[in-house]
Amino acid sequence: MADRRRINGPVGTTVAPIxxxxxxxxxxxxxxxxxxxAPNAIRKMYLKTxxxxxxxxxxxxxxxxxxxxxxxxxKLTCTVHGPRSLPKxxxxxxxxxxxxxxxxxxxxTQQRRGYIRDQTERDLGTQLETALxxxxxxxxxxxxxxxxxxxxxxxxxxxxxxxxxxDETWDMMNALSGCVTVxxxxxxxxxxxxxxxxxxxVAALVQDGSADSSPTIVVDPIPSEHEKVLGxxxxxxxxxxxxxxxxxxxxxxxxxxxxxxxxxxxxxIEASRSANQVLVECLGETIGGAASGQVS
Amino acid sequence: xxxxxxxxxxxxxxxxxxxxLSLTPPIRPDGRSPSQFRPLVAETGILPGTNGSxxxxxxxxxxxxxxxxxxxxxxxxxxxxxxxxxxxxSRLEGDFVEGSYAADAQVDAENVNEEQRVGDDDWVELTxxxxxxxxxxxxxxxxxxxxxxxxxxxxxxxxxxxxNRRFHWKLFLDVILISPPxxxxxxxxxxxxxLALLSTRLPRLKSEGDEDPFFDDDWxxxxxIYSRNxxxxxxxxxxTTxxxxxxxxxxxxxxxxxxxxxxxxxxxxSKEELAVADVALAVSVGEAPSAAAARGKDAMxxxxxxxxxxxxNLQILSVRTIDPPSRLTxxxxxxxxxxxxxxxAVVASAQKQPEARAAESExxxxxxxxxxxxxxxxxxxxxxxxxxxxxxxxxxxxxALDGVxxx
Numbered sequence: 001m002a003d004r005r006r007i008n009g010p011v012g013t014t015v016a017p018i019x020x021x022x023x024x025x026x027x028x029x030x031x032x033x034x035x036x037x038a039p040n041a042i043r044k045m046y047l048k049t050x051x052x053x054x055x056x057x058x059x060x061x062x063x064x065x066x067x068x069x070x071x072x073x074x075k076l077t078c079t080v081h082g083p084r085s086l087p088k089x090x091x092x093x094x095x096x097x098x099x100x101x102x103x104x105x106x107x108x109t110q111q112r113r114g115y116i117r118d119q120t121e122r123d124l125g126t127q128l129e130t131a132l133x134x135x136x137x138x139x140x141x142x143x144x145x146x147x148x149x150x151x152x153x154x155x156x157x158x159x160x161x162x163x164x165x166x167d168e169t170w171d172m173m174n175a176l177s178g179c180v181t182v183x184x185x186x187x188x189x190x191x192x193x194x195x196x197x198x199x200x201x202v203a204a205l206v207q208d209g210s211a212d213s214s215p216t217i218v219v220d221p222i223p224s225e226h227e228k229v230l231g232x233x234x235x236x237x238x239x240x241x242x243x244x245x246x247x248x249x250x251x252x253x254x255x256x257x258x259x260x261x262x263x264x265x266x267x268x269i270e271a272s273r274s275a276n277q278v279l280v281e282c283l284g285e286t287i288g289g290a291a292s293g294q295v296s
Numbered sequence: 297x298x299x300x301x302x303x304x305x306x307x308x309x310x311x312x313x314x315x316x317l318s319l320t321p322p323i324r325p326d327g328r329s330p331s332q333f334r335p336l337v338a339e340t341g342i343l344p345g346t347n348g349s350x351x352x353x354x355x356x357x358x359x360x361x362x363x364x365x366x367x368x369x370x371x372x373x374x375x376x377x378x379x380x381x382x383x384x385x386s387r388l389e390g391d392f393v394e395g396s397y398a399a400d401a402q403v404d405a406e407n408v409n410e411e412q413r414v415g416d417d418d419w420v421e422l423t424x425x426x427x428x429x430x431x432x433x434x435x436x437x438x439x440x441x442x443x444x445x446x447x448x449x450x451x452x453x454x455x456x457x458x459x460n461r462r463f464h465w466k467l468f469l470d471v472i473l474i475s476p477p478x479x480x481x482x483x484x485x486x487x488x489x490x491l492a493l494l495s496t497r498l499p500r501l502k503s504e505g506d507e508d509p510f511f512d513d514d515w516x517x518x519x520x521i522y523s524r525n526x527x528x529x530x531x532x533x534x535x536t537t538x539x540x541x542x543x544x545x546x547x548x549x550x551x552x553x554x555x556x557x558x559x560x561x562x563x564x565x566s567k568e569e570l571a572v573a574d575v576a577l578a579v580s581v582g583e584a585p586s587a588a589a590a591r592g593k594d595a596m597x598x599x600x601x602x603x604x605x606x607x608x609n610l611q612i613l614s615v616r617t618i619d620p621p622s623r624l625t626x627x628x629x630x631x632x633x634x635x636x637x638x639x640x641a642v643v644a645s646a647q648k649q650p651e652a653r654a655a656e657s658e659x660x661x662x663x664x665x666x667x668x669x670x671x672x673x674x675x676x677x678x679x680x681x682x683x684x685x686x687x688x689x690x691x692x693x694x695x696a697l698d699g700v701x702x703x
Contacts, residue, residue, distance in 0.1 A: 094626040122437040130619040134670040139627055195669050245670035246617045252450040255610035255684040262677050
């Protein structure tokens with residue numbers, strides 16, 4: 001016999017109510033946000049170094065959102081610990097041992113992330129490591145290790161789009177480009193020698209409108225602003241050496257259109273050059289600030 | 297399983313290896329030509345309990361097994377999965393009251409054309425197991441992501457797993473390296489996965505529309521996920537989009553490992569070769585049915601001449617940079633700064649910091665120095681072009697894989 005003194009919930013599973021207005025709005029009335037920037041303009045970003053006093057180097061990056069509605073930008077913090085001596089049990093290493101950890105905050109994305117790093121985060125960590133290892137002059141610190149820890153406080157995701165519409169990979173590419181740029185700033189803040197400042201940018205081949213229209217290439221894409229993303233690449237680039245340290249392309253391009261692929265890479269480089277300008281300016285400010293601080 | 301595992305080669309050995317691989321033509325330690333793969337033994341259908349399986353053994357002793365298992369899973373209905381059902385008045389309760397929903401859905405089951413079959417990337421689960429490494433090791437995760445990314449890149453593969461609007465197949469791909477990782481196992485694992493998927497069959501569906509799925513008991517009647525050849529493929533296996541071009545990929549993707557040393561491009565590098573790489577890339581390639589074949593099929597005049605003149609319609613699905621282990625190799629010491637060669641004066645001056653830095657950065661012929669920085673964009677483009685170009689390596693590998701008997 002059911003307990004009559006309590007108000008029991010239904011026996012089976014329930015689903016949160018969905019009101020028709022939402023559905024109607026989503027599908028018809030609310031216009032999809034469209035890209036208002038020029039195709040070769042990246043979003044504005046805010047970069048600051050030295051935000052965590054206890055770490056040997058740190059940086060904070062925020063990318064504004066240009067889309068309307070409940071869209072959050074990307075917010076990242078990075079701390080660099082080291083170079084410090086390795087534990088005695090580790091075998092001799094002629095180079096600095098670099099380890100990069102990327103972690104989404106549990107509340108950063110639409111779907112909650114656990115506290116243990118999942119496949120996506122480990123994958124991002126590996127790619128970040130590849131991008132940075134090319135830039136660091138690792139043989140100046142034998143027998144030492146550096147930990148780079150990035151937490152993504154706010155992932156760049158549109159809350160209005162449902163999970164089935166959004167593709168996680170394109171968001172991951174944006175996150176990776178932010179990770180590389182912020183880690184590079186934090187490494188410079190920690191005073192670790194690099195051949196150049198590495199920054200990353202994303203370029204995507206997108207299709208707006210009908211399927212017959214020819215695809216265009218845009219930099220720093222927001223997936224929800226476009227009808228369909230056909231392919232994208234994230235490039236970590238050293239501008240003064242003109243070298244790529246990490247390249248990640250995903251998409252579906254016919255082999256006959258290698259030109260398109262090369263264009264995509266070129267635009268990715270362009271995007272990373274823009275990000276690098278912000279990085280250099282931020283580091284310049286840091287040096288200027290430190291110098292004036294010493295004087296006063 | 298990281299590409300950056302420790303390589304036990306001295307700086308002198310590395311310098312020698314780098315020099316011989318930079319020659320034109322390069323001289324590889326095992327005498328292969330730059331684009332030649334290691335010889336391999338392949339077989340399919342080795343595991344009777346799976347939907348598809350394959351085993352590949354490379355000549356250097358690395359061996360991998362892939363098993364594919366499929367399960368029927370209920371599709372989680374998103375509230376916006378079909379606006380027509382809302383309009384038709386079946387509305388929310390239709391989703392949960394099975395009887396009324398099924399009856400309603402059956403009416404417009406015929407309306408579900410190929411366009412509405414959408415797959416989800418969650419329907420495929422790929423795991424990689426490397427002996428001696430944790431399954432959450434970043435390198436292992438990186439390999440699994442790379443293989444999975446190529447498989448799902450075009451969205452067609454997940455669509456093949458669609459049963460009806462309420463059910464789908466969930467495919468588990470378990471990739472196991474059964475030998476110790478003697479070289480970076482990406483090409484091996486990718487080729488084995490490719491063969492396993494080619495031999496994968498799913499039971500033939502007997503039920504219609506959105507009924508609970510009911511399958512044919514006869515395993516011999518089970519169709520392959522990737523139809524064998526275009527001549528016997530039925531209309532169900534090759535979907536034709538409205539603009540007339542077929543969009544199914546006719547075979548699973550393959551990922552190739554390619555590296556550059558000096559001016560040379562080298563395929564399928566062994567562990568020692570990878571240790572001196574300037575840059576290493578993993579390039580995933582898929583194949584779409586060529587437009588000529590599609591037209592021929594539509595016109596129903598597939599004669600031998602068009603089949604012979606057929607060339608592959610390759611697609612580039614994904615490119616990733618592999619961290620070359622060369623960056624972690626120990627540097628050699630040139631004679632000029634080596635006190636053992638009586639360079640005492642030089643050593644004395646090198647004690648000062650600026651000179652030491654200068655000596656560090658200058659390259660001496662024949663002395664190994666770990667590469668710094670990345671690679672030029674045109675070098676990376678050349679690597680990709682070498683894979684995909686006409687008569688490129690991807691073509692060759694696909695041809696070779698055609699020779700494997702599928703059981």
